[in-house]
Amino acid sequence: MGIEFLLILLIVIVGFGIYRYFKQRKILKTLSEEEFRQGYRKAQLIDVREPKEFDGGHILGARNIPLSQMRNRLTELRKDQPIYMYCQNGTRTARAAILLNKKGYNELYQLQGGFKKWNGKIRKSKSSQY
Template sequence: MAFLIILVVVLLAIGLFRYYRQRTFLKVLTEEQFVEGYRKAQLIDVREPQEFDGGHILGARNIPVTQMRQRLVELRKDKPVYLYCQGSTRSARAAHLLHKKGFQEIYQLKGGFKKWTGKIKRK
């Protein structure tokens, strides 16, 4: 029983550490803040292609988080990167990878595409 309690405490501590560390390099923006800046940035949808084709933010490029490592050459480190996925999990993973690769200005849409009320494009 004591082992389980220690395990739960350790897992919670790791989760909290990751959350606070992520906040040092990933800025979460409301939809209004996101709209203000994404036209001057690299707008990346990190969902899978079939999700992207079903509807995406106008002007977004699709680089799925599963392909991000191989496609880093498509992104510029000197321009802000605006990320979104369906919620926020995959874009947070993509942000972590970008941060490790030296990207400085990384932003995430709060609530993801499911909360987006702006213009969208479907294929």
């Protein structure tokens, strides 16, 4: 009985991971840097990294709404405009997209490779030592 239970548990975990992967791909469109550049000025540009990371450098024009605060700051985002998001490498953006989609936000985009792959203009906070 123990082996069958572990096998079923493993199948459920893998199945859930596959489900989340495909759901994320359905609700969150990944854009190349060029595609991201073409659209982010007409959208809400959100950096979902933590404030210290944001202060260390962020895309010019981005607002910082960390994933850890997203649920409490949804009123700052409009549902009638696209949301272009990025984090350091894409992991937190995917989690933010799932949360936003559940709350009725539909036009969700992320920067392929995250901030670490961005080659455009950035801004750093003067007090940053990150």
